[in-house]
Amino acid sequence: MTGVRFPTGWHVETLAKPHNRRSFTCGNTQVDRWLRQSALQSQKKHLSVTKVLLDENDTIVGFYTLATSQVDFSDLPPELSRVLPRRQLPVAVLAWLGIASRFQSQGLGKRILAMALRDCFDASQSFAFVAVLLDCVDDSAKKFYRQFDFDELPGHPMRLYLSFRMLEGIMKKTSDTEA
Numbered sequence: 001m002t003g004v005r006f007p008t009g010w011h012v013e014t015l016a017k018p019h020n021r022r023s024f025t026c027g028n029t030q031v032d033r034w035l036r037q038s039a040l041q042s043q044k045k046h047l048s049v050t051k052v053l054l055d056e057n058d059t060i061v062g063f064y065t066l067a068t069s070q071v072d073f074s075d076l077p078p079e080l081s082r083v084l085p086r087r088q089l090p091v092a093v094l095a096w097l098g099i100a101s102r103f104q105s106q107g108l109g110k111r112i113l114a115m116a117l118r119d120c121f122d123a124s125q126s127f128a129f130v131a132v133l134l135d136c137v138d139d140s141a142k143k144f145y146r147q148f149d150f151d152e153l154p155g156h157p158m159r160l161y162l163s164f165r166m167l168e169g170i171m172k173k174t175s176d177t178e179a
């Protein structure tokens, strides 16, 4: 996964009321509905944070939403839980991610995912978690994430995780590439 670069004039902002989120469409109605109707409310309640990638005309090109949660020790695969205490454990959640249909297949999904993981890693320097978790909206989303080191959580075929160790490895690889 390479460093995160976007075309000149494009920028990332935390979702706010003036962003034209009502016209966002990425081909998945659940994802569209989240951004259009729920993301800002959720953010106001401090349940999640959504970042939007805007082009030079302030059109929303893509977005991702991060949150936190807990998983039970027993839900994690043995290679991850082996050294962990037998209790609820903190996780970062990549709750939603989407690229507007007309901008898809240009490498932007990959880049916005890299940015979301960078945010997770940066947050981990202040608030620890054992893995990044995500729930796939459909099989197509699962295929997308499976390319990037996310593994299935045992017994939950649509729930994927990336251990903190893996996240750290990706971040190290990225900074080596950029150096």
Ligand SMILES: CC(C)(COP(=O)(O)OP(=O)(O)OC[C@H]1O[C@@H](n2cnc3c(N)ncnc32)[C@H](O)[C@@H]1OP(=O)(O)O)[C@@H](O)C(=O)NCCC(=O)NCCS
Residues within 6 Å of the ligand: 026, 027, 028, 031, 095, 096, 097, 098, 099, 100, 103, 104, 105, 106, 107, 108, 109, 110, 111, 136, 137, 140, 141, 143, 144, 147
């Ligand atoms: C999934 C999504 C984010 C991908 O965005 P994108 O900008 O088209 O993806 P990219 O162009 O960065 O693709 C990166 C790589 O993933 C591959 N890829 C993209 N979508 C894929 C999919 N659904 N399944 C398998 N591979 C996929 C590309 O071929 C590319 O591979 P390469 O690096 O070998 O060339 C986008 O299709 C989308 O928004 N879908 C609807 C919403 C959704 O499913 N969100 C995720 C769950 S919340």
